[in-house]
Each structure stands twice: as C-alpha cells, then as structure tokens.
Amino acid sequence: MIQYFLSPVKETVLEHLEQQPNHCLGNKIRIYSDEDNFPDLENVQLAILGVQEDRNSANNFGCGEGLHFIRKKLYELFPGNWQTEIADLGNVLKGNAVSDTYFAVSEIITYLLKNNIIPIIIGGGQDITYVNYRSYDKLEQTVNITAVDSRFDIGDIEDALTSQSYLSKIIMQEPNNLFNYSNVGYQTYFNSQEEIQLLENLFFDAYRLGNAKELESIEPAFRNADIVSIDIGAIRQSEAPANNNASANGFYGEEICAITRYAGISDKVSSFGIYEYNSKYDKNYQTASLISQMIWYFIEGVNFRVKDYPFSGKENYQKFTVLMENDDSLVFYKSNKSGRWWMEIKILSDNKYKRHALIPCTYKDYIDATNQNIPERWYKAMKKML
Known part of the structure; x- marks a missing residue:
C-alpha cells in the first residue's frame, strides 16, 4: 500500500489545528x-x-x-x-537517491489516478512534473x-533531469504520450529565441505574461489539461518571496488564485502541483x-465542476x-450548462488522438471563424495529429 512511502503530517501542525475553530x-x-x-x-476525491x-531543483535547494x-x-x-472528501496523505521523504523519491511519488500518483482521486502535490522542485507525467504511462492515454511558469x-537534451530541464525529457523520452503542452505566463527575457521557436515548431501553446493576464483567454489551456504544474516563481517576488529564483515580475496573488480555480473547475484536470516553495525565504509565511x-x-473549482466535457448529451449543447471559403466547415459547440465553447477536430475513429476530437476554445475563436479566420488552436491541434 502507498502508506509505506509516506510519513505522517507533523505533530506541530496537528497541535496548531487544535487551536482553530471547529468549522475550519x-x-x-x-x-x-x-x-x-x-x-x-473511500469516497475521497x-x-x-x-x-x-x-x-x-536548480538554484533553489x-x-x-x-x-x-x-x-x-x-x-x-x-x-x-x-x-x-479531502485527505492529507503526509509527505514523501527523500530517498537514498533521487530516483527512489521519484519511484515513490510515481507509485502514489498512479494509485490515486486509478482510484479517481486527484493528487494536490506540494513541495519539491518542478522536476516532479516529469514524475507526475510518467505516472500516466500505465493509463495508456x-x-x-499546462505549466504556469516564467x-x-x-x-x-544532454542535461540531467532538473527543474529547469524536465520538459525536454517529457518531449524526447519514450513512451511519448504527450499530446499538448501549454505554458502560461512565460517572460521572454528568461527564454532563448531558440526555445520560443521550438515550442512554435512543436505546435505547443505559449502565453506571454502580459497576454496571460487577460485571464479569459487562457481558460481553455486549463480546460484542456490533464496535469497542471505551477512554479511558484511565476508569481512576482513581492507577492511570493519564498523562491530563490523569484522575479520582480509575474502574476499577482488574485490572478494566480483565479488561475488555480480555472484548473479546479476543468472536468479534465486529474493532477495538480505547486512546486519550488522554499520556506527559508518566506517572510512572515506570506508565500505559504x-x-x-x-x-x-x-x-473550490473542483466542487463547481459541471461535467460538461466530454459530452453529457447533445441536448445540453x-x-x-x-x-469557410474553401467549402470546408468548422463545427463549434456551446455548453448550455456553463456557456463554455469547444471546437471539433475531424479525426479517424481509430486515431490514438480520438480523446482530443473536441478542444476547448473561446467565444472569440468562434467569432474569428465567422470572419473566415481559422483559430490558431484548431490549426495547432490539426498539425499535431498529422
């Protein structure tokens, strides 16, 4: 059982809890x-x-x-x-080697996924995102x-796995089960032009910080995600100082909370992680x-899921x-429950990407299509399936 990989919550936390109101x-x-x-x-979600x-974790020991x-x-x-129903499973301690820790984390996440329990991962470097991704291998999908990261x-490619090289391992190593990667909030001066071009060539989605602050435009990136990974360094240093790689620019507190609600309300998100918290830099426990x-x-978002993806019945849409001008057509669906939009991607029935036949989009994508402009989301999804 997974408890053999875990250590209990600290007694000081429980003593602190005893001093709190009964309804906390x-x-x-x-x-x-x-x-x-x-x-x-049982019944834990x-x-x-x-x-x-x-x-x-690079530069954030x-x-x-x-x-x-x-x-x-x-x-x-x-x-x-x-x-x-919520459970707190305690912590995975450091193994003798990093690979031991990775093995324990992967086993726990795989167990939770198979039991339809969403893991909320806290602590550690963002390299744990790679471990989280590999935990889906046994699900064969x-x-x-979606990563919130500057x-x-x-x-x-030659680099060892770290918090600043994990994406290349996800892209290159077999089995390659990655369909789409979205970065939300990148800051151009932290990324080389070659890296930016690489993501473009792979038809991945990347939203610069300024554009990502238009929160409605990034909501589909979370609705389309299985894994959401947040580097606390994506938040500005004045809001979240507990990271040795913190930057003067980034998301404000209320913006990152809106983003995590988007992640929760997505019917598709099945694991969620917040990484790179370093308590020795945490002034007055502000970041905690x-x-x-x-x-x-x-x-809160998980509790407000409306389960309108995948289709619950045509009468609900x-x-x-x-x-289009080329005599082709684009098909959109709007949920009567939530008002959210999807685009249909035409694929063969035996295509391994059939779970991506509907991709989330915005009302603006629909309006663009009516003006004979093919939405970029549709174009990128089609390119990845060829």
Missing part, C-alpha cells in the same frame, strides 16, 4: 497522523501529497522543506459549500500538460499563506457550423 478546513480533512494512522480513502525532494507552514495556513481557512524549462489560498481555490 483542517477539521474537514482526513489527515495521516501518528495518532489516527493512514486515512481511509482530493488528496494532498507533500514531496520533500529538492536535489534536482531547500524547496522540499517547510511544508508544514503551508498546511498550517491551509487548515486555518474555512471551507466553502463543498461536497468533496495521451496527456496534456520559463519553459527545456534545457539541453498564498499557496494555501491557491489550493483553496483549486478545491448548441451546435454552430461555420462555412
């Missing part, structure tokens, strides 16, 4: 503790998982420690009108990743407090067919 979130969570042993996961691994600060802040919050973290609120908004 911590008292609604099934917590792995020395006293209560490993929690029963969300599971918090700490990772105390920092050896492959120590990002696997201090997770109890995040838990204290999270437990203090009050839940919304939620129906989901293509995977979409950098692409491609690195060189923000991360706890990001997690709160993710949980409006279909729009746009005739």
Whole structure:
C-alpha cells in the first residue's frame, strides 16, 4: 500500500489545528497522523501529497522543506459549500537517491489516478512534473500538460533531469504520450529565441505574461489539461518571496488564485502541483499563506465542476457550423450548462488522438471563424495529429 512511502503530517501542525475553530478546513480533512494512522480513502476525491525532494531543483535547494507552514495556513481557512472528501496523505521523504523519491511519488500518483482521486502535490522542485507525467504511462492515454511558469524549462537534451530541464525529457523520452503542452505566463527575457521557436515548431501553446493576464483567454489551456504544474516563481517576488529564483515580475496573488480555480473547475484536470516553495525565504509565511489560498481555490473549482466535457448529451449543447471559403466547415459547440465553447477536430475513429476530437476554445475563436479566420488552436491541434 502507498502508506509505506509516506510519513505522517507533523505533530506541530496537528497541535496548531487544535487551536482553530471547529468549522475550519483542517477539521474537514482526513489527515495521516501518528495518532489516527493512514486515512481511509473511500469516497475521497482530493488528496494532498507533500514531496520533500529538492536535489534536482536548480538554484533553489531547500524547496522540499517547510511544508508544514503551508498546511498550517491551509487548515486555518474555512471551507466553502463543498461536497468533496479531502485527505492529507503526509509527505514523501527523500530517498537514498533521487530516483527512489521519484519511484515513490510515481507509485502514489498512479494509485490515486486509478482510484479517481486527484493528487494536490506540494513541495519539491518542478522536476516532479516529469514524475507526475510518467505516472500516466500505465493509463495508456495521451496527456496534456499546462505549466504556469516564467520559463519553459527545456534545457539541453544532454542535461540531467532538473527543474529547469524536465520538459525536454517529457518531449524526447519514450513512451511519448504527450499530446499538448501549454505554458502560461512565460517572460521572454528568461527564454532563448531558440526555445520560443521550438515550442512554435512543436505546435505547443505559449502565453506571454502580459497576454496571460487577460485571464479569459487562457481558460481553455486549463480546460484542456490533464496535469497542471505551477512554479511558484511565476508569481512576482513581492507577492511570493519564498523562491530563490523569484522575479520582480509575474502574476499577482488574485490572478494566480483565479488561475488555480480555472484548473479546479476543468472536468479534465486529474493532477495538480505547486512546486519550488522554499520556506527559508518566506517572510512572515506570506508565500505559504498564498499557496494555501491557491489550493483553496483549486478545491473550490473542483466542487463547481459541471461535467460538461466530454459530452453529457447533445441536448445540453448548441451546435454552430461555420462555412469557410474553401467549402470546408468548422463545427463549434456551446455548453448550455456553463456557456463554455469547444471546437471539433475531424479525426479517424481509430486515431490514438480520438480523446482530443473536441478542444476547448473561446467565444472569440468562434467569432474569428465567422470572419473566415481559422483559430490558431484548431490549426495547432490539426498539425499535431498529422
């Protein structure tokens, strides 16, 4: 069982929880503790998982420690009108080698995915995103990743796996189950022109920070994701100082919380991680407090999922067919439940990408099509399937 890979939540966190009101979130969570042993996961839909691994985090050693600060802040919050059952599984400790930690994390995530439990991963370097991605191998499906990050973290092909080279490993190593990668909030001066061109050549999606702040335009990137990975360094240093790679520019606190709600409300997102938190730089636990609120908004989003993807019934959608000048047509669907839009991609029934036959889009994409402009999302999706 997965509890053999895990250590209980610190006693200081539980003592802190005892001082909180009865209705606080911590008292609604099934917590792995020395006293209560490993929690029963029956009917659990969300599971918090700490990772105390920092050896492959570039220039941010120590990002696997201090997770109890995040838990204290999270437990203090009050839940919304939620129906989901939440468990806190404690932490994966450092193994003798980094590969030992990776193995433990992968086994836990695979177990949770197979039991329809969404892991909420905190701590460790963003190289854990690669481990998360590999955990989907046994599910035998293509995977979409959306990363909120100021950098692409491609690195060189020859580089060892680190938090700043994990993407090249995802792209290049077999089995290659990646269908789409989206970066939200990259800052051009942190990325070479060669890297930017590479993402363009691979027909991946990349949203510069300035464009990403138009939050409605990036919502489809989260609706289309299986894995959401957030580097805390994507948030400006004044808002989240607990990262040795923090930058003066980035998302504001309210913006990153809106983004995590987008991730939660997506019917497709099945794992969620916040990485690179380094408590030794955390002034007055400011970053721990923000991360706890990001997690709160993710949980809030999960509770407001409307399950309108994939189709729940044609009666719940409006279909729009746009005739193009080349006598072809683009088909759009609008959900009556949420008002969200999708585009249809025509693929062969035996195509391995059939789960991508519908891709999320915006109302603007539909308007562009009516003006005879093929939406970029449609074009990129088609290119990846050829």
